[in-house]
Every structure is written in structure tokens, then in C-alpha cells.
Amino acid sequence: MTTTPSHETGSALAGRLQNTFIPRLSNLHVVAVLIALLLFGLLVVPVTQVIFVAFQDPATGAATLQNFADFFATSLFRESFWNSFYVSAMSVVVATVIALPLAYITTRFNFSGSILIQSLGFIPLIMPPFVGAVAMQLIFGRNGTINLLLRDHVGISIPFMDGLNGVILVQSIHYFPFILINLSASLRNIDRSMEEAAQSLGSYGLRLFQRIVFPLAMPGYIAGAALVFIKVFDDLGTPLLLNVNNMLAPQAFLRISSIGISDPMGYVISCILVVFSILSLWASFLVMRGKDYATVQKGGGGMAKRDLKPAEKTLAYGVVIFILLVVLSPHIGLLLLSFGTIWSFAPLPDGYTVENYLTMWEGSKTFIFNTVLYAGIAATLDVIIGTAIAYIVIRTGIVGRKWLDYLATAALAVPGVVLGIGYLRTFHGVDVPFTDESLASWWVIIALALMIRRLPYALRACTAALQQVSLALEEAAESLGATKRRTIQKIVVPLMTGGILAGFVTSFATAAVELSATIMLVSSNNDAPLAYGIYLFMQTPSGRGAGAALGIVAVIVVAIGTVASQIIIERDKKLKESGD
Amino acid sequence: MAKAGIKIENVHLSFGKTKVLKGVDLEIRPGEFFAFLGPSGSGKSTLLRAIAGFGPTPKGRILIGERDVVGLNPWSRNVGMVFQSYALWPHMSVRDNVAFGLRERRVPTADAKRRVSEVLDLVGLAHLAERMPNQLSGGQQQRIALARTIIVEPEVLLLDEPLSNLDAGLRVQMRRELLRLQRQLGLTTIFVTHDQEEANTTSDRMAVLDGGVIQQVGSPQELYDRPANLFVANFLGTANILKGKVEIDGDEMRFVTETGDTLGLPSVIGSGTNVVLRPQNITIQQTESKDTFQGEILHREFLGSQIRYLVRAAGAEIVVDQSHVPEHSWFENGATVHLRANTTGAVLL
Numbered sequence: 001m002t003t004t005p006s007h008e009t010g011s012a013l014a015g016r017l018q019n020t021f022i023p024r025l026s027n028l029h030v031v032a033v034l035i036a037l038l039l040f041g042l043l044v045v046p047v048t049q050v051i052f053v054a055f056q057d058p059a060t061g062a063a064t065l066q067n068f069a070d071f072f073a074t075s076l077f078r079e080s081f082w083n084s085f086y087v088s089a090m091s092v093v094v095a096t097v098i099a100l101p102l103a104y105i106t107t108r109f110n111f112s113g114s115i116l117i118q119s120l121g122f123i124p125l126i127m128p129p130f131v132g133a134v135a136m137q138l139i140f141g142r143n144g145t146i147n148l149l150l151r152d153h154v155g156i157s158i159p160f161m162d163g164l165n166g167v168i169l170v171q172s173i174h175y176f177p178f179i180l181i182n183l184s185a186s187l188r189n190i191d192r193s194m195e196e197a198a199q200s201l202g203s204y205g206l207r208l209f210q211r212i213v214f215p216l217a218m219p220g221y222i223a224g225a226a227l228v229f230i231k232v233f234d235d236l237g238t239p240l241l242l243n244v245n246n247m248l249a250p251q252a253f254l255r256i257s258s259i260g261i262s263d264p265m266g267y268v269i270s271c272i273l274v275v276f277s278i279l280s281l282w283a284s285f286l287v288m289r290g291k292d293y294a295t296v297q298k299g300g301g302g303m304a305k306r307d308l309k310p311a312e313k314t315l316a317y318g319v320v321i322f323i324l325l326v327v328l329s330p331h332i333g334l335l336l337l338s339f340g341t342i343w344s345f346a347p348l349p350d351g352y353t354v355e356n357y358l359t360m361w362e363g364s365k366t367f368i369f370n371t372v373l374y375a376g377i378a379a380t381l382d383v384i385i386g387t388a389i390a391y392i393v394i395r396t397g398i399v400g401r402k403w404l405d406y407l408a409t410a411a412l413a414v415p416g417v418v419l420g421i422g423y424l425r426t427f428h429g430v431d432v433p434f435t436d437e438s439l440a441s442w443w444v445i446i447a448l449a450l451m452i453r454r455l456p457y458a459l460r461a462c463t464a465a466l467q468q469v470s471l472a473l474e475e476a477a478e479s480l481g482a483t484k485r486r487t488i489q490k491i492v493v494p495l496m497t498g499g500i501l502a503g504f505v506t507s508f509a510t511a512a513v514e515l516s517a518t519i520m521l522v523s524s525n526n527d528a529p530l531a532y533g534i535y536l537f538m539q540t541p542s543g544r545g546a547g548a549a550l551g552i553v554a555v556i557v558v559a560i561g562t563v564a565s566q567i568i569i570e571r572d573k574k575l576k577e578s579g580d
Numbered sequence: 581m582a583k584a585g586i587k588i589e590n591v592h593l594s595f596g597k598t599k600v601l602k603g604v605d606l607e608i609r610p611g612e613f614f615a616f617l618g619p620s621g622s623g624k625s626t627l628l629r630a631i632a633g634f635g636p637t638p639k640g641r642i643l644i645g646e647r648d649v650v651g652l653n654p655w656s657r658n659v660g661m662v663f664q665s666y667a668l669w670p671h672m673s674v675r676d677n678v679a680f681g682l683r684e685r686r687v688p689t690a691d692a693k694r695r696v697s698e699v700l701d702l703v704g705l706a707h708l709a710e711r712m713p714n715q716l717s718g719g720q721q722q723r724i725a726l727a728r729t730i731i732v733e734p735e736v737l738l739l740d741e742p743l744s745n746l747d748a749g750l751r752v753q754m755r756r757e758l759l760r761l762q763r764q765l766g767l768t769t770i771f772v773t774h775d776q777e778e779a780n781t782t783s784d785r786m787a788v789l790d791g792g793v794i795q796q797v798g799s800p801q802e803l804y805d806r807p808a809n810l811f812v813a814n815f816l817g818t819a820n821i822l823k824g825k826v827e828i829d830g831d832e833m834r835f836v837t838e839t840g841d842t843l844g845l846p847s848v849i850g851s852g853t854n855v856v857l858r859p860q861n862i863t864i865q866q867t868e869s870k871d872t873f874q875g876e877i878l879h880r881e882f883l884g885s886q887i888r889y890l891v892r893a894a895g896a897e898i899v900v901d902q903s904h905v906p907e908h909s910w911f912e913n914g915a916t917v918h919l920r921a922n923t924t925g926a927v928l929l
Contacts, residue, residue, distance in 0.1 A: 193667035196634050197725075199654040200661045201681035201732060211680075215671045 027485065032392050032404060035385055039407045042452050046422025047274070047414055053425060054267035067264040076246065077265070081272065084248040087167050088232040092179075092225050094172035098323055099179035099224070105316050107187040110305045113320050120324050122177050123331065126558040128513040128531060129174035130237030131551040132330025134538050136170050137161055137242070138343055139333045145347040166242045171232045173327055178231070179224035186220025187213070219288045226284035230277050234415035237515040237531070241538055248273060249417050253520065261424050270418040277413040331555065338548035344541075356545035360537075364550050366526060367533035370443070371512050371557075374529050378450035379508035382458035383500050385451075390462040391488065395471070405459070412456045416516025419449055423521060441523035449517045454507040461506065465499020466492070498572025502565040509561025513554050530554055583610035583768055584645035584735035586631065591640035593623075593630055600626045601638065602792040608770065613762050615779035616772045618789035619815070627789070628738050628772045632661045644735055655684075660734030660767075664741040666725040668713035674700075674724050675709040681732035699731045702761070719750050726758075730765060737762070737769040743778060755782050776816050780804075788812050806849055810929055813856045820857040820898045826928065835923070839895040841873035845923050852929040859901040861922040864889060864911060872918040877911045893919055 057064045071077045102121055106114040124132075139145045140160035147157040160169055190213065198212045236249040245254060252269035259265075308316060338356050340349025385408070392398055393405045411419075427439035439445060469492055477487045493500070515531040522528045525536070530550060537547025586608040593601040600623045608614045616624035629635045631642055633654035641648050649657050668677050675696055682692040700706040703723040713721060722742060729737065742758070743751045759782050762769050773779050779786045780800040788795045788803065788811070796808040800816075807813035810821060824837035826845065833845040835855050843855065865872065875893025886901045887910060900919065911917055 191665060191667065193663040193665050194669060196632075196654065197661070197663060197667040197728075198669075198680065198684075199634075200632055200657070200659060201728070202655045202684035203680070204653060204655045207684070212669060216669070218671075 028392060028396055029398060031388050032398055032401065035388060035392075035404060036407070038385070039404070039452075042448055043407065043411055043414070043419075046419060046426045049426045050267050050270045050418055050422045051274070053264060054271040056264070058262055058264050067268045071265060071268045077251065077269075080246050080248050080251045080269075083164055083244075083246055084233055087164050087171070087247065088229045090164075090168045091171040091175065091232045092228050094168060095176035095179050095228050096221075096225065098172065098176040098327065099183060101319050102323060103180055103183040103187060105320065107184055108305060109312075109316070110307050111313070111316055113317055116324070117320060120328065121180055122562070123559075124174045124327055125177045126509070126562050127174070127330060127334075127551070127555045128237065128515060128534075129170055129235065130241045130515060130531075131513070131534055131554060132174065132334060133166070133170045133238050133241045134544060135330045135333025135337055135548065135551075136166070136173075138337060139329050140169065141166075143345050148345070148347050161242070163244060167232075167239050167244050167247070170238050170242065170330070171235065172228075173330065174238075175228045175231050176327070178227045179221065182220040182224035182227075183217060184220075186217040189220075190216045222284050222287045226280045230280050230413075233276050233280075234273055234417065235516065236417050236519065237535070240519075241535065249415065249516070252417050252421065256421055256424070256520065261421070261428065266421055267425075270415070270421055273415045273418055274413065277415060281413055334548050334551050334555070337545060338552050340545060356549040360546040360549035360553070363537075363546060364530070364533045367528055367530045367550070368553070370528060371530040374443070374447040374450055374518075375508045375511040377444075377447040378454055378511045379458070379504045381451045382454050382507045383462065383504045385455060386458035386462035386503060387466075387493065387496065387500060389459055390466045391492065394463065394466050395474075405463075408459050409456045411452050414452075416449075416453060416514065416518075417520065419452065420517040420520025423449055423517075440521070443527040446518050446521050446527065446529065449521060450511040450514055453514060453517055454511050457510070458503040458507045461499050461503030462496065465496040465503075468499070469495045498568050501568045502572075505561045505565035505568065509558040509565075512557050512561075530557075583766055585610040585612075585768065586736060586770075587641070587643040588627075588631075589641040589643070591627070591630065591638045591642060593626060593636060593638040595636060600792050601630070604640075604792075604794055606787055606794060606797065608768060610768055611766045613759065613769045613771065613782055613784045615783035615786035616770060616789060617774070617776060617779040617786050617815075619774060622789040623792040624772050624774075624789045625740055628661075628740055628770060631736070631770070632659050632738050633657050658732075658734050659736045659738060660729035660732060661738040661740065662722075662725050662729050662742050664744055666713075666721045666745075668716075668721055668725055668728070670713050672713075673709070674705070674711050674713065674716070677713065677724060678709075678728045678731055680728065685732065695731055699727045702730075702764075703727045718746050719754060722746065722754060723757075726761070730761070730767065735768065737767045739769065739771045741772055741774070743773070743775075751778075758782065780816075788815060790815070805925065806927060807856065807929070810854065813927070813929065818859050818899050820859065820862070820896065821929075822855050822857065822894050822896055822898075823853060824855065825853055826851070835926075835928075837873075837894040841894045842871065843873070843921050843923055844871040845926060847924055848926055848928050850928045854929045855923070856927040856929060857898070857921050857923070859888065859899040860886075861926075862898065862900045863920050863922070864891070864900055864902060864917045865920060866917060868918045869920070872920045875917055875919050877913050877915045877917060880910065880913060891917065891919060 054067055055063055055065070057066060102117050105111055106117050137144060141147065142157065142159065142162065144161070146160070151157050159165055194212060194216060195208065198208055203211065234249060236253055239245065239247045239250045240253065245251065248269050252266045252273070255263050255269070256266040336349055337343060339352045339354065341351040341353050341355070343349035389404045389408055393401050423445055424440050427445060428441075430439040431437065432439050432442045432444075435442075473491055473495065474487050477491045478484070482490065512529070513531050515535060518529055518532055519535065522532050528536070531554070534547050534550050534554065537543040537550060586606075588604055588606040588608075591601055591604040592599070604623075604627060616627060618624045626635060630638045631644075631649075633649065633652060637651055640650065642650050644657065644659065649659075668674075669680075672680070678699060679692055679696050682695060687695070696709070697706060700709055703726060705720060705723055705727070708716065708720060708724075713724070716724065722745075726742075739758070743754055746754055755778055758771075771779070771782060783800060785797060785799050786803065787797045790811050796803055796812045798806075803812060804816050807816065807819075810819075813819040813821065822835070822837050822843075824835055826848070827834050827836050833848065835843045835845050837843075845855075868874070873894055875891040875898065877889055878892050878897065879890040881888045882904070883901075885904055887904050889900045889902065889911065891898045891900055898919065
């Protein structure tokens with residue numbers, strides 16, 4: 001064919017080129033452009049807007065650094081800045097103290113409590129931290145269960161929940177699973193021969209851990225720790241509920257909600273939040289770069305586990321049960337609070353009732369309906385866009401496709417407060433067609449904000465799902481005459497279903513309890529979702545019982561979601577394995 | 581470098597309820613290149629790991645030199661092990677990987693540095709000292725793993741399927757290199773493999789394992805020529821096994837198969853009701869003569885230097901290899917032929 005291509009083969013080739021390349025790419029091109037526009041409008045523009053305003057003179061609109069100078073000249077803001085930094089760093093430390101023993105025990109020993117840790121250890125994540133905060137006050141607060149008992153029997157009290165301590169405790173209890181998950185995964189991914197090689201060369205015990213095991217697990221630890229740091233740094237709900245206002249995110253919220261969207265301080269704070277998010281992501285990226293230490297080989301089974309001696313077993317159970325009790329205290333407290341009559345200055349509620357649930361049901365039907373609506377829309381859009389981006393990035397050669405991925409993932413670095421402020425600023429002047437309402441206060445914008453916030457997670461799920469679909473499966477369909485479009489419909493998407501569903505469920509469950517962005521965007525109580533409802537209930541002592549009941553509903557929603565997505569992933573894995 | 585022999589006495593080992601080693605006795609001489617050969621699940625790797633000190637503690641005795649190492653921790657044994665996956669630590673440079681064992685032994689820095697350079701020269705990779713393991717090819721990783729192990733001058737070198745992650749060409753090259761190094765250092769070496777060619781080409785002696793039991797120990801040639809049982813006969817090379825019995829008629833000894841075909845037996849090794857015939861010791865001819873038996877060609881494969889026929893004869897399907905001669909005509913499938921077995925030194929089992 002290279003010597004003298006005849007007319008026929010030449011034109012056939014041209015025809016084939018046209019048939020395959022042009023329609024195939026043009027459809028996907030359109031999709032790519034649409035997604036890019038969407039991300040641009042809902043992510044890039046609002047965030048850029050926020051950064052712009054931070055550098056603008058509020059009166060003249062001229063570029064200036066004055067706002068930052070004002071920020072650092074105000075002692076409240078300086079204090080808030082250091083408080084946020086201190087709380088985040090300390091939360092990482094406390095979360096590490098909780099996660100390290102759990103990760104080590106489950107991965108190194110044949111420990112029957114491992115299942116307990118693996119299931120119960122993740123429970124904190126299924127509760128929004130601010131929900132647990134109130135319950136934690138009742139257990140660990142100055143007049144909470146623990147301190148009342150300590151005062152009566154030992155005569156001391158410990159300020160677990162006073163001021164910043166409270167935020168640190170609530171956040172580290174809530175976010176330690178990020179470190180646990182990542183650290184356990186890297187520990188499990190260390191092939192046992194890594195350790196055995198060192199042992200046969202004379203290394204053991206602490207030195208072995210220090211020189212081989214810990215360095216190999218380091219990337220996982222850093223990833224988890226960076227995530228905890230950002231999450232705590234950005235979080236608005238917990239400090240707000242604990243009434244700790246001298247931190248950055250609450251200050252941003254209070255400035256915007258009390259002074260208005262023209263006050264530059266909210267934007268300066270947003271800028272700082274974004275910079276810190278990016279810095280910690282970048283730092284963890286630098287540490288991780290070129291360090292894929294997953295060393296498990298074919299047939300290798302992770303690190304060698306050994307049996308515990310009876311005394312060690314007792315100690316291990318003691319440590320694990322103690323940690324789990326602390327970790328589950330918000331849930332226990334919330335449950336007690338939701339069924340309690342009055343709980344004040346007493347170790348336990350005075351009596352028990354289902355009254356709170358009835359009150360909650362009366363007062364929060366709209367909240368629940370709104371939540372299902374918003375989270376449903378957000379999660380549906382997330383998996384559609386996620387699948388499309390995953391396909392475009394992995395399977396096509398569209399120019400700039402990587403940028404779609406980067407852009408969608410960049411949402412990770414945008415704190416909810418910042419996105420909320422950005423939307424307010426960008427859309428407050430834009431009217432929804434056919435109504436007088438501003439786009440910024442229209443309920444749909446809440447769903448869209450949730451969609452952008454959860455997109456990175458859905459995208460990861462979809463990408464992982466697509467990577468598991470071998471290209472050969474697609475090529476087989478195409479060689480049997482299926483067009484690109486039919487192949488995607490009939491082969492790719494069905495094979496990705498498990499991953500997509502898991503992504504949907506996770507996005508839904510976490511969007512359902514998101515507070516940071518929504519609290520900025522809710523314009524009337526009728527538009528409020530569940531998380532906002534809990535926040536409202538918790539504002540008054542008499543509403544706490546009903547708020548707790550609503551919190552329990554939130555926990556159940558997220559729990560069902562998490563379990564469902566796990567089941568889907570497991571079933572999918574089995575299906576794929578049997579197909580091999 | 582201290583050469584140590586290894587003595588394994590009545591070693592039993594179980595994973596939970598599964599018995600993996602069922603009474604292993606073995607003696608490996610100082611400086612010997614010894615292979616453990618067996619199919620997967622035969623217990624060969626488990627035995628190797630037991631010598632290194634990994635896995636459950638076995639019952640019985642394992643003597644390295646004069647010392648019983650059963651129950652000792654791996655780090656107190658002075659046994660060097662090269663892993664199938666090489667197990668180079670990805671967070672350390674080649675130099676740090678190689679120097680690791682010396683550091684654990686608190687060898688002074690200057691001395692350690694010199695020994696690292698020496699050993700890297702020995703494996704021919706001194707120029708890669710500053711690389712990270714993921715920047716090395718499979719063969720290079722293999723050599724570094726070897727360097728990391730021999731630098732601590734272990735009494736015994738254990739190699740767990742060291743060539744299985746390399747591609748075919750490199751495998752041949754590496755096994756020669758391994759042998760060269762082993763001879764140069766004079767290290768007592770045990771090599772685990774499921775590949776008989778690897779074991780044959782490298783080892784002084786080998787042990788064939790199956791079902792947690794040593795089937796036979798000897799030089800590769802001994803094992804091939806005088807298999808102790810049907811498993812060894814079948815596992816090493818291709819064997820045709822014919823059932824029947826030996827008949828003695830005056831000076832003449834014959835083997836009469838169950839189908840009544842007879843083979844002359846000028847000399848035999850062993851006794852039993854099976855005769856082992858290697859494919860290259862049988863010839864195919866068109867005409868019948870004394871001591872031939874009749875068969876039918878079932879299948880033919882051209883292997884280059886040889887043509888391999890599958891012939892149905894004497895109640896069995898017999899593999900016969902004939903040297904390939906250009907222009908020589910082949911026997912066609914379905915053809916009736918006569919087989920003559922060269923039974924000099926044939927083994928009865």
C-alpha cells in the first residue's frame with residue numbers, strides 16, 4: 001500500500017478518515033466546549049471576581065493593596081488569621097494522634113477489632129461536623145457530662161470545649177478518617193518484601209519502622225494531613241455553631257451578612273482562604289511527586305501481619321475502644337439530645353421522649369424536600385459532567401482536554417464560603433428570566449453551587465470507573481461496526497455504571513449536609529436545605545432537641561448513601577473480576 | 581567470606597491447618613549453587629523463606645554452619661535474600677539501598693562507602709549509584725537487589741525466583757551473570773525456581789519438591805538420567821512412561837508392555853513396572869524389524885532443530901523427537917510407523 005496506492009484504496013481511506021474522525025470528534029468537541037463554559041461561568045468567574053474585589057478600592061474601583069493593609073492592621077483579623085492557622089495545625093496533630101494507632105493496629109496485626117475500626121472509624125465522616133458540635137458541648141463542655149462527673153468525683157474540670165479547643169476537638173474527631181484512610185491505604189500498599197528485605201539485612205523494630213515503613217507510608221499521611229488542614233481552615237459551620245467567631249471563615253461570613261457584599265474584608269479573607277488551600281494542596285503535591293510507593297506485587301499481600309500476645313491484645317482493645325468512644329461521642333450525644341426532654345447541667349438528659357422528632361417533622365418538611373431536590377440536581381449533574389470529562393480526558397485527543405480536568409478539580413481548592421461570596425457578588429445583578437428575582441437568591445443557584453463543590457469527587461469516581469474499562473472492550477465494539485456514540489452508550493457507560501452510581505451517591509450524601517456555601521446563598525427559610533435547618537434550630541436552646549432530631553436524619557441519609565455506594569463498588573468489583 | 585553449609589533436619593511447617601512442608605531433610609554443601617525446583621505450591625518458596633526466617637516458625641532444625649536458626653529473627657541470621665520483586669526501597673537512591681545493610685551493622689562511613697563502590701563495580705552499575713530505583717530497568721534492579729544483599733557478606737545467599745520478572749533474553753544473560761558472581765564470591769547459594777532449564781543451567785545440585793516433600797536430590801544430569809520416581813521423570817523434561825513388566829529369557833532381558841509389545845533391555849537402572857523413555861531415545865522407521873513396535877502418527881510439530889511427533893503405540897501416546905534434516909521427508913498424520921527405543925540405560929520405576 002505504501003508503494004502505489006490505487007485510487008480506490010486512497011478514496012476509501014479518506015472516506016474512513018472522514019467517517020470516523022470528524023463526526024466522532026465534533027460531537028465530543030461540542031460537549032467539551034459546553035462543559036468548559038459551564039465551569040468558567042460557575043467557578044472561574046465567581047472566584048476571579050472575589051479576588052478582583054479584594055484588590056479593588058471599594059469606592060473608586062481602582063487597583064489597590066489597601067484592603068490587605070487594612071486587614072492586617074485590624075487586630076481582630078490578625079487574631080482570626082492566627083486562630084485559623086493554629087486550629088488547623090492542632091487539628092492535624094490531634095487527628096494524627098487518633099488515626100495513627102488505629103491505622104497501625106489494623107494493618108500490622110491480626111486483630112479481630114480491625115473490622116470494628118474499619119466500619120466505625122469512618123462514621124465521623126457521615127456527620128457534618130457542625131451537627132456534632134452541639135452534642136459535643138453537652139458531653140465535653142464546661143458543664144457537660146464529663147466535666148460534671150470529673151468535678152463531682154475528682155474535683156477538677158478540663159476545658160475541652162472552651163473557645164478554640166472546642167473547634168479543634170470537634171474538627172479533629174470529624175476529619176481524622178481522612179488521615180486514617182490514606183495512611184492505612186499506604187501502609188497496606190507496602191509489599192511485605194520491602195520489610196523483609198530490610199529485616200534480612202539486619203533491621204528491625206523502631207529503626208525498621210523509621211527507615212522503611214514510615215517513609216513508604218509518608219505520601220499517604222501527607223495527603224490525609226493536607227486534606228484535614230484545608231478542610232478545617234475553610235470550615236464555617238463548626239466555629240459558627242460553637243460561637244467562635246474570631247476565625248477567618250466566620251469573619252468572612254459575618255462581614256458579608258452583616259455589612260453587605262460591598263465590604264472588602266470578606267473578599268480579602270476569601271483570598272487568604274484560597275491561597276492557603278492552594279498552598280496546602282501544592283505542598284502535598286510536591287511531597288507526593290514521583291513517589292508512587294504502592295509496592296504491592298502480583299500475589300503479594302501487603303505487610304506481614306502478626307498475632308498479638310494476650311497482653312498486647314488487651315492493650316490494643318483498650319486503645320481502640322477508648323478512641324472509638326471519643327470518636328462516636330458526637331453521635332451518642334446527638335442521639336441522646338434528640339430523644340431527651342431537657343438536658344442542661346446534668347450528665348444525661350432528664351427524661352426521654354419522641355416529641356423532638358414530631359416537632360422536627362412539623363418544622364422541617366420543606367428543609368428535607370429542598371435537600372433532596374438540591375442534592376439530587378447537584379449529584380445528577382455531577383455524574384453526567386464527570387463521566388463526560390473522564391471520557392474526554394482519557395479517551396480522546398481533544399486539545400486542552402487536561403484543562404477540563406484541572407478546572408473541575410480546582411473546585412477542591414475553593415472554600416465553600418468563597419464560592420458563596422463569589423456567587424453573591426457575580427449574580428446579584430443578574431435577573432432570572434421572566435421573574436424579578438436576582439439569580440443570586442434563586443434556589444437553583446444553591447443546587448449549582450453544590451454541583452460545583454462536589455464535582456471533583458464525582459469526577460474522580462467516574463475517572464476511576466472509566467480506567468477500569470479496557471480500551472479493548474471499546475475497540476471490539478467498534479470493530480463489530482458500532483459507531484463511537486453507540487459504543488459509549490452500549491459499552492462504556494454500562495460498564496461504568498457501578499463507579500458512576502457510587503459517585504452519585506457520595507455526591508448526593510455529602511451535598512445534602514453541606515453548609516459553608518449554602519449558608520451564604522439561602523435567601524429565605526423556604527429555600528433552605530437541611531443543613532441550614534439544623535443551624536437554625538440549634539440557634540435557640542429550645543430548638544436543640546428538634547435540631548438534633550434533624551441531625552439524626554442527616555446522619556441517616558449520609559449513612560445510607562455511604563453504605564449504598566460501598567455495596568455498589570463491591571458488587572461492581574466482583575462483576576469485573578468474574579469477567580476477567 | 582565465610583562459607584557455610586546448610587543442614588535441614590525433619591522440617592515441618594503449616595499455614596494454619598494447611599501443611600506446606602512435611603518432613604524435609606536436606607544437606608547443602610558450603611559454596612554450592614543449589615536449586616529448589618518444583619511446581620507452584622510445592623513448598624519450595626516456603627522452605628527458602630523458612631531458612632531466611634520469614635513465615636511461621638517451622639518444626640525441626642535448620643542449621644546454618646553449626647548454628648540452629650529455627651526461632652531466630654531474620655535480622656540475627658546473616659542470611660542474604662533476593663526477592664522475586666527485588667524489593668528495592670523506592671524512597672532511597674541506589675547507593676542508599678545498597679548501603680542499608682552496612683548502616684544497620686554500624687559500619688564506619690568511609691569503609692561503607694568503599695564497599696558500596698566495590699559491590700556496584702562488581703555488578704557493573706557504579707554509574708547508576710545516584711539513581712532512584714524506579715529509574716532502573718528490570719535487569720538493573722535485579723543487579724542492585726543482588727548488590728544490596730551480597731554487600732553484607734551473608735553466610736548464605738537465597739534467591740527467590742530472581743529471574744521470573746525479566747524477559748526471556750535477559751533471563752539467559754542474568755542467569756550466567758548470577759553463576760559468575762556466585763563462583764567469584766564462593767557463596768553458598770539457594771535458588772528457587774519453577775523453571776527446570778534455569779535450575780539445570782545454573783545449579784551444582786538441586787532438590788525437586790512436590791507436595792511439601794523432597795522428591796529427589798542430585799545434580800541436574802543425575803536427576804534427568806536417573807529419576808527416582810514418576811514425578812521427577814515427568815517434571816524434568818518430557819518422559820514417555822510405558823507400563824508393563826520385565827521378562828528374562830536366558831541372557832536376554834526384555835520389557836513387555838501391557839499391550840504385549842516388547843522392548844529389548846541391554847542394561848537397566850532400577851526396578852519396577854514402568855519404563856521411562858525420553859523422546860530423543862526413540863526412532864521412527866517405516867519398516868518393521870526386531871524389537872520395534874507399531875504405532876500411528878497422531879500429530880506433528882516442527883520445532884526447528886527437531887520434529888516432535890505424537891505417536892499412539894503400546895497403549896500410550898508417545899512423544900518422539902527426530903532431528904530435522906533438510907530435504908528429509910516427514911511422516912504424515914495417520915501413517916502407520918514402527919518405533920525403536922534405545923533402551924541402553926533406561927530407567928525402570
